[in-house]
Amino acid sequence: MGSMGTIIGTWLAGFLTLAILSFLYKDNPFYKLAEHLYVGVSAGYWLIYVVFFDVKPMLIDTFMNETGFEKWIILIPGALGLIMLSRWFPKIAWLSRWPIAFTVGIGAGLGITANLQGYVLPQVTATLLPVTGFTVTDLSNIVLVIGVVTTLMYFYFSKPHKGVLGAGARIGIVFIMISFGASFGYTLMARISLLIGRLHFLFHDLLHILD
Protein backbone atom coordinates (compact mmCIF):
# COMPACT_ATOMS: atom_id res chain seq x y z
CA MET A 1 0.00 0.00 0.00
CA GLY A 2 1.58 3.24 -1.06
CA SER A 3 1.50 6.54 0.77
CA MET A 4 -1.35 8.97 0.21
CA GLY A 5 0.93 11.11 -1.98
CA THR A 6 1.74 8.13 -4.22
CA ILE A 7 -1.93 7.20 -4.52
CA ILE A 8 -2.97 10.75 -5.41
CA GLY A 9 -0.05 11.02 -7.86
CA THR A 10 -0.99 7.77 -9.58
CA TRP A 11 -4.66 8.78 -9.92
CA LEU A 12 -3.66 12.21 -11.19
CA ALA A 13 -1.28 10.66 -13.76
CA GLY A 14 -4.02 8.21 -14.80
CA PHE A 15 -6.56 11.01 -15.21
CA LEU A 16 -4.15 13.14 -17.25
CA THR A 17 -3.21 10.15 -19.42
CA LEU A 18 -6.87 9.50 -20.21
CA ALA A 19 -7.46 13.24 -20.75
CA ILE A 20 -4.66 13.38 -23.33
CA LEU A 21 -5.83 10.14 -24.99
CA SER A 22 -9.37 11.58 -25.21
CA PHE A 23 -8.01 13.78 -28.03
CA LEU A 24 -8.23 10.68 -30.22
CA TYR A 25 -12.02 11.13 -30.08
CA LYS A 26 -12.12 14.93 -30.43
CA ASP A 27 -11.06 18.13 -28.73
CA ASN A 28 -12.77 18.42 -25.34
CA PRO A 29 -12.46 20.26 -22.00
CA PHE A 30 -10.46 17.42 -20.40
CA TYR A 31 -7.87 17.55 -23.17
CA LYS A 32 -7.76 21.35 -22.91
CA LEU A 33 -7.13 21.09 -19.18
CA ALA A 34 -4.36 18.51 -19.61
CA GLU A 35 -2.82 20.42 -22.52
CA HIS A 36 -2.71 23.75 -20.71
CA LEU A 37 -1.40 22.09 -17.56
CA TYR A 38 1.31 20.32 -19.57
CA VAL A 39 2.39 23.42 -21.47
CA GLY A 40 2.42 25.59 -18.33
CA VAL A 41 4.17 23.11 -16.07
CA SER A 42 6.78 22.22 -18.70
CA ALA A 43 7.50 25.89 -19.47
CA GLY A 44 7.99 26.53 -15.76
CA TYR A 45 10.12 23.40 -15.42
CA TRP A 46 12.42 24.50 -18.26
CA LEU A 47 12.79 27.95 -16.73
CA ILE A 48 13.98 26.40 -13.45
CA TYR A 49 16.14 23.92 -15.34
CA VAL A 50 17.88 26.64 -17.34
CA VAL A 51 18.47 28.78 -14.25
CA PHE A 52 19.87 25.99 -12.07
CA PHE A 53 21.64 23.84 -14.67
CA ASP A 54 22.88 26.50 -17.10
CA VAL A 55 22.92 30.03 -15.73
CA LYS A 56 23.97 29.25 -12.16
CA PRO A 57 26.70 26.60 -12.67
CA MET A 58 28.03 27.82 -16.01
CA LEU A 59 27.82 31.58 -15.52
CA ILE A 60 27.46 32.63 -11.88
CA ASP A 61 29.45 29.83 -10.21
CA THR A 62 32.16 29.98 -12.85
CA PHE A 63 32.53 33.72 -12.38
CA MET A 64 32.62 33.43 -8.59
CA ASN A 65 34.99 30.46 -8.37
CA GLU A 66 37.37 30.68 -11.32
CA THR A 67 40.39 32.92 -11.54
CA GLY A 68 42.25 34.59 -14.37
CA PHE A 69 41.18 34.08 -17.98
CA GLU A 70 38.41 31.59 -17.22
CA LYS A 71 36.78 34.11 -14.89
CA TRP A 72 36.70 37.04 -17.29
CA ILE A 73 35.93 35.20 -20.54
CA ILE A 74 32.60 34.21 -19.04
CA LEU A 75 31.56 37.87 -19.18
CA ILE A 76 31.19 37.64 -22.98
CA PRO A 77 28.35 35.07 -23.02
CA GLY A 78 26.91 36.78 -19.95
CA ALA A 79 26.81 40.10 -21.80
CA LEU A 80 25.32 38.48 -24.90
CA GLY A 81 22.60 36.95 -22.73
CA LEU A 82 21.81 40.32 -21.19
CA ILE A 83 21.71 41.95 -24.63
CA MET A 84 18.96 39.48 -25.58
CA LEU A 85 16.80 41.18 -22.95
CA SER A 86 17.01 44.42 -24.95
CA ARG A 87 13.95 43.19 -26.85
CA TRP A 88 11.88 44.52 -23.96
CA PHE A 89 12.93 48.04 -24.93
CA PRO A 90 11.81 48.87 -28.48
CA LYS A 91 14.41 51.63 -28.99
CA ILE A 92 17.34 49.29 -28.47
CA ALA A 93 15.63 46.05 -29.53
CA TRP A 94 17.95 45.82 -32.56
CA LEU A 95 20.81 44.95 -30.18
CA SER A 96 19.30 41.50 -29.70
CA ARG A 97 20.41 40.64 -33.25
CA TRP A 98 24.03 40.43 -32.06
CA PRO A 99 23.66 37.41 -29.78
CA ILE A 100 21.39 35.80 -32.38
CA ALA A 101 24.07 36.32 -35.05
CA PHE A 102 26.70 34.93 -32.66
CA THR A 103 24.60 31.81 -31.94
CA VAL A 104 23.80 31.21 -35.61
CA GLY A 105 27.44 31.68 -36.66
CA ILE A 106 28.75 29.29 -34.01
CA GLY A 107 26.12 26.69 -34.93
CA ALA A 108 26.87 26.85 -38.65
CA GLY A 109 30.65 26.84 -38.17
CA LEU A 110 30.70 23.88 -35.83
CA GLY A 111 28.18 22.08 -38.02
CA ILE A 112 30.49 22.00 -41.05
CA THR A 113 33.33 20.18 -39.31
CA ALA A 114 31.06 17.94 -37.27
CA ASN A 115 29.03 16.80 -40.28
CA LEU A 116 32.04 16.23 -42.51
CA GLN A 117 33.87 14.26 -39.86
CA GLY A 118 30.85 12.51 -38.40
CA TYR A 119 28.75 11.75 -41.47
CA VAL A 120 30.26 12.50 -44.87
CA LEU A 121 33.70 10.89 -44.57
CA PRO A 122 32.50 7.74 -42.75
CA GLN A 123 29.69 7.27 -45.28
CA VAL A 124 31.99 7.71 -48.27
CA THR A 125 34.47 5.29 -46.68
CA ALA A 126 31.71 2.73 -46.09
CA THR A 127 30.57 3.08 -49.73
CA LEU A 128 33.96 2.24 -51.24
CA LEU A 129 33.06 -1.41 -51.72
CA PRO A 130 34.65 -3.21 -54.68
CA VAL A 131 33.19 -6.18 -56.55
CA THR A 132 35.49 -9.10 -55.85
CA GLY A 133 33.55 -11.94 -57.43
CA PHE A 134 30.03 -13.27 -57.90
CA THR A 135 28.76 -13.63 -54.36
CA VAL A 136 25.76 -12.25 -52.50
CA THR A 137 28.10 -9.78 -50.78
CA ASP A 138 29.24 -8.48 -54.16
CA LEU A 139 25.62 -8.00 -55.23
CA SER A 140 24.98 -6.15 -51.98
CA ASN A 141 28.02 -3.94 -52.63
CA ILE A 142 26.76 -3.07 -56.13
CA VAL A 143 23.29 -2.18 -54.80
CA LEU A 144 24.82 -0.04 -52.05
CA VAL A 145 27.10 1.89 -54.42
CA ILE A 146 24.27 2.46 -56.93
CA GLY A 147 21.97 3.54 -54.11
CA VAL A 148 24.42 6.12 -52.74
CA VAL A 149 25.37 7.49 -56.16
CA THR A 150 21.79 7.83 -57.45
CA THR A 151 20.60 9.34 -54.16
CA LEU A 152 23.34 11.97 -54.48
CA MET A 153 22.10 12.60 -58.02
CA TYR A 154 18.57 13.23 -56.67
CA PHE A 155 19.96 15.87 -54.32
CA TYR A 156 21.89 17.64 -57.08
CA PHE A 157 20.22 21.02 -57.57
CA SER A 158 22.46 22.74 -60.12
CA LYS A 159 20.86 21.16 -63.21
CA PRO A 160 17.34 20.11 -64.17
CA HIS A 161 16.57 16.44 -63.64
CA LYS A 162 16.75 15.43 -67.30
CA GLY A 163 18.70 12.83 -69.28
CA VAL A 164 21.22 10.74 -67.32
CA LEU A 165 20.84 12.93 -64.24
CA GLY A 166 17.05 12.56 -64.39
CA ALA A 167 17.25 8.78 -64.77
CA GLY A 168 19.69 8.55 -61.88
CA ALA A 169 17.52 10.81 -59.72
CA ARG A 170 14.45 8.64 -60.41
CA ILE A 171 16.34 5.55 -59.28
CA GLY A 172 17.60 7.54 -56.30
CA ILE A 173 14.10 8.45 -55.11
CA VAL A 174 13.16 4.74 -55.26
CA PHE A 175 16.06 3.97 -52.91
CA ILE A 176 15.01 6.86 -50.66
CA MET A 177 11.40 5.63 -50.46
CA ILE A 178 12.48 2.05 -49.73
CA SER A 179 14.63 3.30 -46.86
CA PHE A 180 11.71 5.44 -45.62
CA GLY A 181 9.46 2.39 -45.63
CA ALA A 182 11.94 0.39 -43.57
CA SER A 183 12.42 3.31 -41.20
CA PHE A 184 8.64 3.78 -40.87
CA GLY A 185 8.12 0.17 -39.82
CA TYR A 186 11.03 0.24 -37.42
CA THR A 187 9.88 3.43 -35.72
CA LEU A 188 6.28 2.25 -35.58
CA MET A 189 7.39 -0.75 -33.56
CA ALA A 190 9.13 1.59 -31.10
CA ARG A 191 5.98 3.74 -30.79
CA ILE A 192 3.85 0.68 -30.11
CA SER A 193 6.17 -0.20 -27.26
CA LEU A 194 5.54 3.31 -25.84
CA LEU A 195 1.78 2.71 -26.10
CA ILE A 196 2.17 -0.63 -24.34
CA GLY A 197 4.09 1.14 -21.58
CA ARG A 198 1.28 3.63 -21.08
CA LEU A 199 -1.43 0.95 -21.15
CA HIS A 200 0.59 -1.05 -18.64
CA PHE A 201 0.56 1.99 -16.36
CA LEU A 202 -3.22 2.28 -16.68
CA PHE A 203 -4.03 -1.40 -16.19
CA HIS A 204 -1.26 -2.24 -13.70
CA ASP A 205 -0.45 0.81 -11.61
CA LEU A 206 -3.86 2.46 -11.71
CA LEU A 207 -6.48 -0.24 -12.06
CA HIS A 208 -4.48 -3.26 -10.78
CA ILE A 209 -6.06 -5.46 -13.45
CA LEU A 210 -2.69 -6.75 -14.65
CA ASP A 211 -0.11 -8.38 -12.36
Add this chain to the structure above:
Amino acid sequence: MRHLSLTVTLVLLSILAVAGGSAAAPPAPAPAPCVCSVSAYDVPDDGGGAIAVSWELATTTISPAVTRFEVLRYAAGEEPASIGEAPPRDSGFVDADADHGRTYQYIVRTHTIDGFVDSVPSDAAIATAQWFAHGRVSSLIAVILVCGSIIFFIVRAKAGTELFIRKIPGLDAVDDAVGRATEMGRPVLYVPGIETVSEVGTLAALTILGHVAKKVAQHGTPLLVPTADPIVMTTAQEIVKQAYAEVGQSDRFDPSSVFYLTYDQFGYTAGVDGIMVRERPEAVFLLGYFAAESLILAETAHEIGAIQISGTKETSQLPFFVAACDYTLIGEEIFAASSYLSHEPVMLGSLKGQDLIKIGIVYLVVGLVILASIGYAIAPDGTSALSGALETVKQWMAGS
Protein backbone atom coordinates in the same frame (compact mmCIF):
# COMPACT_ATOMS: atom_id res chain seq x y z
CA MET B 1 76.16 -62.77 -6.33
CA ARG B 2 75.94 -61.48 -2.81
CA HIS B 3 78.11 -58.55 -3.82
CA LEU B 4 75.76 -57.78 -6.68
CA SER B 5 72.66 -57.83 -4.49
CA LEU B 6 74.37 -55.58 -1.98
CA THR B 7 75.22 -53.12 -4.74
CA VAL B 8 71.65 -53.10 -6.03
CA THR B 9 70.31 -52.60 -2.54
CA LEU B 10 72.67 -49.68 -1.98
CA VAL B 11 71.68 -48.11 -5.29
CA LEU B 12 67.98 -48.51 -4.49
CA LEU B 13 68.49 -47.06 -1.05
CA SER B 14 70.37 -44.14 -2.59
CA ILE B 15 67.54 -43.51 -5.04
CA LEU B 16 64.96 -43.70 -2.27
CA ALA B 17 67.04 -41.40 -0.13
CA VAL B 18 67.31 -38.86 -2.92
CA ALA B 19 63.58 -39.15 -3.69
CA GLY B 20 62.65 -38.92 -0.06
CA GLY B 21 64.89 -35.94 0.36
CA SER B 22 63.25 -34.16 -2.56
CA ALA B 23 59.74 -34.65 -1.18
CA ALA B 24 60.70 -33.37 2.19
CA ALA B 25 62.44 -30.18 0.98
CA PRO B 26 60.43 -26.84 0.95
CA PRO B 27 59.10 -25.63 -2.53
CA ALA B 28 61.21 -23.14 -4.39
CA PRO B 29 59.71 -19.61 -4.09
CA ALA B 30 57.86 -18.40 -7.24
CA PRO B 31 59.19 -15.15 -8.71
CA ALA B 32 57.26 -12.18 -7.44
CA PRO B 33 55.07 -10.82 -10.27
CA CYS B 34 56.08 -7.19 -10.20
CA VAL B 35 56.22 -4.47 -12.81
CA CYS B 36 59.76 -4.02 -14.05
CA SER B 37 59.41 -0.84 -16.08
CA VAL B 38 56.84 1.94 -16.25
CA SER B 39 56.80 4.55 -18.95
CA ALA B 40 54.63 7.64 -19.05
CA TYR B 41 54.19 9.96 -22.00
CA ASP B 42 51.89 12.70 -23.23
CA VAL B 43 48.98 11.33 -25.31
CA PRO B 44 49.72 12.51 -28.85
CA ASP B 45 47.29 14.47 -31.05
CA ASP B 46 44.99 15.53 -28.26
CA GLY B 47 43.86 18.71 -26.60
CA GLY B 48 46.01 18.15 -23.51
CA GLY B 49 45.07 16.86 -20.09
CA ALA B 50 45.95 13.20 -20.77
CA ILE B 51 49.06 11.10 -20.06
CA ALA B 52 49.45 7.48 -21.17
CA VAL B 53 51.06 5.05 -18.73
CA SER B 54 52.32 1.64 -19.88
CA TRP B 55 54.20 -1.12 -18.06
CA GLU B 56 55.83 -4.52 -18.43
CA LEU B 57 55.82 -7.41 -15.98
CA ALA B 58 59.15 -8.66 -14.67
CA THR B 59 58.12 -12.29 -15.14
CA THR B 60 57.98 -13.62 -18.67
CA THR B 61 54.35 -14.71 -18.31
CA ILE B 62 51.54 -12.93 -16.52
CA SER B 63 51.20 -14.63 -13.20
CA PRO B 64 47.74 -15.91 -12.29
CA ALA B 65 48.44 -14.50 -8.85
CA VAL B 66 48.04 -10.94 -10.15
CA THR B 67 44.56 -9.65 -9.34
CA ARG B 68 44.80 -6.07 -10.63
CA PHE B 69 47.10 -3.16 -11.28
CA GLU B 70 46.70 0.10 -9.45
CA VAL B 71 48.12 3.30 -10.93
CA LEU B 72 49.41 5.94 -8.53
CA ARG B 73 50.35 9.46 -9.53
CA TYR B 74 52.31 12.19 -7.85
CA ALA B 75 53.71 15.61 -8.66
CA ALA B 76 56.66 17.31 -7.00
CA GLY B 77 56.07 17.61 -3.25
CA GLU B 78 53.06 15.27 -3.28
CA GLU B 79 52.48 11.78 -1.95
CA PRO B 80 51.54 9.14 -4.56
CA ALA B 81 47.76 8.84 -4.81
CA SER B 82 45.69 6.22 -6.58
CA ILE B 83 44.09 7.48 -9.81
CA GLY B 84 42.73 4.26 -11.27
CA GLU B 85 42.98 0.54 -11.78
CA ALA B 86 43.52 -1.86 -14.65
CA PRO B 87 42.66 -5.56 -14.96
CA PRO B 88 45.47 -8.17 -14.80
CA ARG B 89 45.73 -8.62 -18.57
CA ASP B 90 46.18 -4.89 -19.30
CA SER B 91 49.52 -3.22 -19.67
CA GLY B 92 48.41 0.36 -20.09
CA PHE B 93 46.29 3.12 -18.58
CA VAL B 94 45.37 6.64 -19.69
CA ASP B 95 45.30 9.32 -17.04
CA ALA B 96 42.69 11.61 -18.55
CA ASP B 97 42.60 13.90 -15.51
CA ALA B 98 46.10 15.37 -15.66
CA ASP B 99 46.50 19.12 -15.20
CA HIS B 100 47.72 20.86 -18.30
CA GLY B 101 51.46 21.60 -18.19
CA ARG B 102 52.10 19.93 -14.80
CA THR B 103 54.88 17.37 -14.32
CA TYR B 104 53.80 13.96 -13.01
CA GLN B 105 55.41 10.61 -12.22
CA TYR B 106 53.59 7.31 -11.96
CA ILE B 107 53.95 4.12 -9.94
CA VAL B 108 52.18 0.90 -10.87
CA ARG B 109 51.17 -1.20 -7.88
CA THR B 110 50.79 -4.90 -8.71
CA HIS B 111 48.16 -6.48 -6.47
CA THR B 112 48.43 -10.24 -5.92
CA ILE B 113 46.53 -12.62 -3.75
CA ASP B 114 49.30 -12.19 -1.15
CA GLY B 115 49.61 -8.42 -1.16
CA PHE B 116 51.12 -5.86 -3.49
CA VAL B 117 54.43 -4.78 -5.00
CA ASP B 118 55.22 -1.27 -6.19
CA SER B 119 57.19 -0.52 -9.33
CA VAL B 120 59.91 2.06 -9.54
CA PRO B 121 58.55 5.49 -10.52
CA SER B 122 58.23 6.33 -14.18
CA ASP B 123 60.08 9.15 -15.84
CA ALA B 124 58.43 12.56 -15.58
CA ALA B 125 55.66 13.31 -18.07
CA ILE B 126 53.74 16.49 -18.89
CA ALA B 127 50.30 16.69 -20.53
CA THR B 128 50.35 19.15 -23.37
CA ALA B 129 47.95 20.11 -26.15
CA GLN B 130 48.88 19.67 -29.79
CA TRP B 131 47.86 22.09 -32.46
CA PHE B 132 47.39 19.40 -35.05
CA ALA B 133 45.73 15.95 -34.86
CA HIS B 134 47.59 13.93 -37.47
CA GLY B 135 44.80 11.35 -37.72
CA ARG B 136 42.39 13.99 -38.95
CA VAL B 137 44.23 15.21 -42.04
CA SER B 138 41.38 13.82 -44.15
CA SER B 139 38.87 15.93 -42.22
CA LEU B 140 41.01 19.03 -42.66
CA ILE B 141 41.29 18.51 -46.41
CA ALA B 142 37.53 17.83 -46.64
CA VAL B 143 36.78 21.07 -44.73
CA ILE B 144 39.17 23.02 -47.00
CA LEU B 145 37.56 21.55 -50.14
CA VAL B 146 34.00 22.16 -48.97
CA CYS B 147 34.63 25.67 -47.63
CA GLY B 148 36.78 26.52 -50.66
CA SER B 149 34.10 25.50 -53.12
CA ILE B 150 31.39 27.30 -51.14
CA ILE B 151 33.45 30.50 -50.92
CA PHE B 152 34.26 30.26 -54.63
CA PHE B 153 30.57 30.16 -55.57
CA ILE B 154 29.61 32.84 -53.05
CA VAL B 155 32.20 35.16 -54.61
CA ARG B 156 30.83 34.36 -58.07
CA ALA B 157 27.25 34.97 -56.94
CA LYS B 158 28.21 38.29 -55.35
CA ALA B 159 30.00 39.26 -58.55
CA GLY B 160 26.70 38.95 -60.36
CA THR B 161 27.09 35.54 -62.01
CA GLU B 162 23.69 33.92 -62.50
CA LEU B 163 23.66 30.64 -60.58
CA PHE B 164 21.01 28.20 -61.69
CA ILE B 165 19.09 26.16 -59.14
CA ARG B 166 16.32 23.86 -60.28
CA LYS B 167 12.89 24.51 -58.87
CA ILE B 168 11.87 22.39 -55.90
CA PRO B 169 8.46 20.77 -56.64
CA GLY B 170 7.04 21.39 -53.17
CA LEU B 171 7.61 25.14 -53.42
CA ASP B 172 4.73 25.72 -55.83
CA ALA B 173 2.50 24.36 -53.12
CA VAL B 174 3.57 27.12 -50.70
CA ASP B 175 1.85 29.84 -52.73
CA ASP B 176 -1.17 27.60 -53.36
CA ALA B 177 -1.55 26.85 -49.66
CA VAL B 178 -1.41 30.52 -48.63
CA GLY B 179 -3.86 31.38 -51.42
CA ARG B 180 -6.29 28.73 -50.28
CA ALA B 181 -6.08 29.88 -46.64
CA THR B 182 -6.84 33.43 -47.82
CA GLU B 183 -9.87 32.28 -49.82
CA MET B 184 -11.19 30.29 -46.87
CA GLY B 185 -10.54 33.15 -44.42
CA ARG B 186 -8.58 30.84 -42.15
CA PRO B 187 -5.10 31.28 -40.71
CA VAL B 188 -1.77 29.84 -41.77
CA LEU B 189 0.07 27.87 -39.06
CA TYR B 190 3.86 27.78 -39.35
CA VAL B 191 5.69 25.36 -37.01
CA PRO B 192 9.50 25.91 -37.16
CA GLY B 193 10.42 22.70 -35.32
CA ILE B 194 11.54 22.07 -31.75
CA GLU B 195 15.23 22.93 -31.89
CA THR B 196 17.27 26.03 -31.23
CA VAL B 197 18.37 28.61 -33.77
CA SER B 198 21.85 27.06 -34.06
CA GLU B 199 20.31 23.99 -35.72
CA VAL B 200 20.69 24.36 -39.51
CA GLY B 201 17.23 22.90 -40.14
CA THR B 202 15.72 25.65 -37.99
CA LEU B 203 17.68 28.26 -39.93
CA ALA B 204 16.32 26.95 -43.24
CA ALA B 205 12.80 26.89 -41.79
CA LEU B 206 13.15 30.52 -40.69
CA THR B 207 14.27 31.54 -44.18
CA ILE B 208 11.20 29.90 -45.72
CA LEU B 209 9.10 31.59 -43.00
CA GLY B 210 10.20 34.93 -44.46
CA HIS B 211 8.78 33.94 -47.84
CA VAL B 212 5.53 32.63 -46.34
CA ALA B 213 5.17 35.75 -44.19
CA LYS B 214 5.49 37.96 -47.29
CA LYS B 215 2.71 36.04 -49.04
CA VAL B 216 0.56 36.16 -45.92
CA ALA B 217 1.14 39.91 -45.52
CA GLN B 218 0.26 40.54 -49.16
CA HIS B 219 -3.04 38.68 -48.81
CA GLY B 220 -3.88 39.83 -45.30
CA THR B 221 -4.09 36.25 -44.06
CA PRO B 222 -3.65 35.61 -40.30
CA LEU B 223 -0.36 33.91 -39.42
CA LEU B 224 0.38 31.83 -36.30
CA VAL B 225 3.96 30.84 -35.42
CA PRO B 226 4.23 28.88 -32.15
CA THR B 227 7.86 28.30 -31.13
CA ALA B 228 9.61 25.98 -28.71
CA ASP B 229 12.67 28.13 -28.11
CA PRO B 230 12.87 31.76 -26.97
CA ILE B 231 15.66 32.69 -29.41
CA VAL B 232 13.78 31.07 -32.29
CA MET B 233 10.77 33.15 -31.26
CA THR B 234 12.86 36.33 -31.25
CA THR B 235 14.38 35.51 -34.64
CA ALA B 236 11.01 34.54 -36.13
CA GLN B 237 9.48 37.81 -34.89
CA GLU B 238 12.26 39.76 -36.60
CA ILE B 239 11.82 37.80 -39.85
CA VAL B 240 8.03 38.16 -39.95
CA LYS B 241 8.26 41.85 -39.05
CA GLN B 242 10.79 42.37 -41.85
CA ALA B 243 8.57 40.48 -44.31
CA TYR B 244 5.57 42.67 -43.48
CA ALA B 245 7.74 45.76 -43.89
CA GLU B 246 9.04 44.62 -47.29
CA VAL B 247 5.52 44.41 -48.72
CA GLY B 248 4.48 47.70 -47.11
CA GLN B 249 2.24 46.17 -44.45
CA SER B 250 4.23 47.03 -41.31
CA ASP B 251 1.15 48.30 -39.49
CA ARG B 252 -0.56 44.94 -39.90
CA PHE B 253 2.23 43.01 -38.21
CA ASP B 254 1.08 41.53 -34.92
CA PRO B 255 4.07 40.59 -32.68
CA SER B 256 1.84 38.23 -30.69
CA SER B 257 1.35 36.08 -33.81
CA VAL B 258 4.84 34.69 -33.14
CA PHE B 259 4.79 33.28 -29.62
CA TYR B 260 6.53 30.91 -27.25
CA LEU B 261 4.87 27.76 -25.91
CA THR B 262 7.39 25.58 -24.10
CA TYR B 263 10.75 23.92 -24.73
CA ASP B 264 9.35 20.56 -23.65
CA GLN B 265 8.93 18.36 -26.72
CA PHE B 266 5.52 16.89 -26.01
CA GLY B 267 4.24 19.92 -24.11
CA TYR B 268 4.90 21.87 -27.30
CA THR B 269 3.21 19.15 -29.36
CA ALA B 270 0.11 19.20 -27.15
CA GLY B 271 -0.04 22.98 -27.44
CA VAL B 272 0.30 23.02 -31.25
CA ASP B 273 -2.31 20.26 -31.56
CA GLY B 274 -4.67 22.35 -29.46
CA ILE B 275 -4.05 25.39 -31.69
CA MET B 276 -4.76 23.28 -34.77
CA VAL B 277 -8.14 22.00 -33.59
CA ARG B 278 -9.27 25.37 -32.21
CA GLU B 279 -7.93 27.85 -34.78
CA ARG B 280 -8.44 25.39 -37.68
CA PRO B 281 -5.69 26.73 -39.99
CA GLU B 282 -6.13 26.01 -43.68
CA ALA B 283 -2.40 25.63 -44.32
CA VAL B 284 0.05 24.00 -41.92
CA PHE B 285 3.80 24.28 -42.46
CA LEU B 286 5.94 21.81 -40.54
CA LEU B 287 9.49 22.82 -41.42
CA GLY B 288 12.66 22.49 -39.36
CA TYR B 289 13.88 19.97 -36.85
CA PHE B 290 11.34 17.40 -35.69
CA ALA B 291 11.58 14.23 -33.66
CA ALA B 292 8.93 11.86 -32.30
CA GLU B 293 6.19 14.52 -32.49
CA SER B 294 6.30 14.70 -36.30
CA LEU B 295 3.52 12.19 -36.95
CA ILE B 296 1.33 13.54 -34.14
CA LEU B 297 1.45 17.02 -35.66
CA ALA B 298 1.02 15.81 -39.26
CA GLU B 299 -1.92 13.56 -38.33
CA THR B 300 -3.71 16.35 -36.45
CA ALA B 301 -3.23 18.70 -39.41
CA HIS B 302 -4.64 15.98 -41.66
CA GLU B 303 -7.63 15.55 -39.33
CA ILE B 304 -8.61 19.22 -39.60
CA GLY B 305 -8.35 19.07 -43.40
CA ALA B 306 -5.44 21.50 -43.77
CA ILE B 307 -2.91 21.48 -46.58
CA GLN B 308 0.31 20.28 -45.01
CA ILE B 309 3.72 21.21 -46.30
CA SER B 310 6.51 19.60 -44.35
CA GLY B 311 10.27 19.35 -44.51
CA THR B 312 13.09 18.23 -42.28
CA LYS B 313 16.59 16.86 -42.58
CA GLU B 314 15.89 14.23 -39.93
CA THR B 315 15.81 11.02 -41.93
CA SER B 316 14.06 9.15 -39.10
CA GLN B 317 11.07 11.54 -39.27
CA LEU B 318 10.81 11.98 -43.02
CA PRO B 319 8.85 8.72 -43.53
CA PHE B 320 6.07 10.09 -41.33
CA PHE B 321 5.93 13.37 -43.18
CA VAL B 322 5.97 11.61 -46.55
CA ALA B 323 3.11 9.35 -45.41
CA ALA B 324 0.93 12.01 -43.77
CA CYS B 325 1.56 15.33 -45.55
CA ASP B 326 0.56 16.68 -48.94
CA TYR B 327 4.06 17.93 -49.82
CA THR B 328 7.37 17.10 -48.22
CA LEU B 329 10.75 18.70 -48.67
CA ILE B 330 13.11 15.75 -48.28
CA GLY B 331 16.35 16.36 -46.44
CA GLU B 332 18.51 18.85 -48.28
CA GLU B 333 15.56 20.08 -50.33
CA ILE B 334 14.64 22.25 -47.35
CA PHE B 335 18.00 24.05 -47.65
CA ALA B 336 17.70 24.25 -51.44
CA ALA B 337 14.20 25.69 -51.05
CA SER B 338 15.40 28.38 -48.68
CA SER B 339 18.23 29.26 -51.10
CA TYR B 340 15.84 29.26 -54.05
CA LEU B 341 13.39 31.55 -52.29
CA SER B 342 15.88 33.96 -50.77
CA HIS B 343 18.15 34.39 -53.85
CA GLU B 344 20.80 35.44 -51.35
CA PRO B 345 24.29 35.12 -52.88
CA VAL B 346 25.59 33.48 -49.72
CA MET B 347 22.89 30.81 -49.70
CA LEU B 348 23.02 30.22 -53.45
CA GLY B 349 26.81 29.96 -53.38
CA SER B 350 26.63 27.58 -50.44
CA LEU B 351 24.22 25.29 -52.27
CA LYS B 352 26.26 25.35 -55.48
CA GLY B 353 29.44 24.64 -53.55
CA GLN B 354 27.85 21.62 -51.92
CA ASP B 355 26.63 20.42 -55.31
CA LEU B 356 30.21 20.50 -56.57
CA ILE B 357 31.30 18.37 -53.60
CA LYS B 358 28.48 15.89 -54.26
CA ILE B 359 29.57 15.43 -57.86
CA GLY B 360 33.14 15.02 -56.64
CA ILE B 361 32.03 12.27 -54.26
CA VAL B 362 30.11 10.51 -57.06
CA TYR B 363 33.20 10.50 -59.32
CA LEU B 364 35.44 9.42 -56.45
CA VAL B 365 33.20 6.52 -55.40
CA VAL B 366 32.44 5.28 -58.92
CA GLY B 367 36.05 5.65 -60.08
CA LEU B 368 37.64 3.93 -57.11
CA VAL B 369 35.10 1.10 -57.01
CA ILE B 370 35.54 0.37 -60.74
CA LEU B 371 39.34 0.47 -60.50
CA ALA B 372 39.40 -1.73 -57.41
CA SER B 373 36.98 -4.19 -59.01
CA ILE B 374 39.29 -4.41 -62.06
CA GLY B 375 42.12 -4.98 -59.61
CA TYR B 376 40.28 -7.90 -58.01
CA ALA B 377 39.55 -9.31 -61.48
CA ILE B 378 43.29 -9.26 -62.22
CA ALA B 379 44.38 -10.56 -58.81
CA PRO B 380 41.49 -12.12 -56.86
CA ASP B 381 43.60 -12.24 -53.68
CA GLY B 382 43.60 -8.42 -53.57
CA THR B 383 47.32 -7.99 -54.16
CA SER B 384 47.03 -5.73 -57.18
CA ALA B 385 47.93 -2.05 -56.93
CA LEU B 386 44.39 -1.03 -57.97
CA SER B 387 42.65 -2.81 -55.11
CA GLY B 388 45.41 -1.66 -52.77
CA ALA B 389 44.74 1.96 -53.73
CA LEU B 390 41.12 1.65 -52.59
CA GLU B 391 42.17 0.29 -49.21
CA THR B 392 44.74 3.07 -48.85
CA VAL B 393 42.11 5.74 -49.55
CA LYS B 394 39.71 4.12 -47.07
CA GLN B 395 42.35 4.03 -44.35
CA TRP B 396 43.30 7.63 -45.03
CA MET B 397 39.69 8.76 -44.81
CA ALA B 398 39.21 6.84 -41.59
CA GLY B 399 42.25 8.64 -40.16
CA SER B 400 44.34 5.55 -39.55
